[in-house]
Amino acid sequence: DQQVKQNSPSLSVQEGRISILNCDYTNSMFDYFLWYKKYPAEGPTFLISISSIKDKNEDGRFTVFLNKSAKHLSLHIVPSQPGDSAVYFCAASETGANSKLTFGKGITLSVRP
């Protein structure tokens, strides 16, 4: 059973507009969430994270929102740039689970010039 779900496989956005990538989780024990970005033929790279004690974390153009009651998080990219075109993975972990990261299937973001 998939514990981290990224239900939309792809998203296409115009350059300069906002990209919103969504992620849902089912395990209520998850208390730390991360977003990774992946380009073809490269390893995933860390983008931004959020602890369950917060509902928002911002880093430059990237903001992650966490809604614990809905078991939902989202990544906002404003403004979107063509270089943001990549696969984005949502990941989650729980205290006491030896820091295992559980990943979603990923969302392919395309930013059109």
Added chain:
Amino acid sequence: DAGITQSPRHKVTETGTPVTLRCHQTENHRYMYWYRQDPGHGLRLIHYSYGVKDTDKGEVSDGYSVSRSKTEDFLLTLESATSSQTSVYFCAIMGGRGTEAFFGQGTRLTVV
């Protein structure tokens, strides 16, 4: 960039042969992980290690074994490779809770 190296980067092997992939880190991180990436499945955890000689299974561990005899090296072995193990394999390292994991560049394995 985090000091994590995977070898080999590419490998083609025949069904039934043993294969070992190596992950080497220079960060002295406690946690090390092996993931595989497949279309439609994202990143799935194969095995992980939380210390020297301390390892545990992930969600797709069947057909794989691991060993960690020293902090810096984490080996993934396919005892008898099958075509279903054709995939891109990623190693990751993490220093501890509340920190991010750093990934290697990946190993593209093809089993023919």
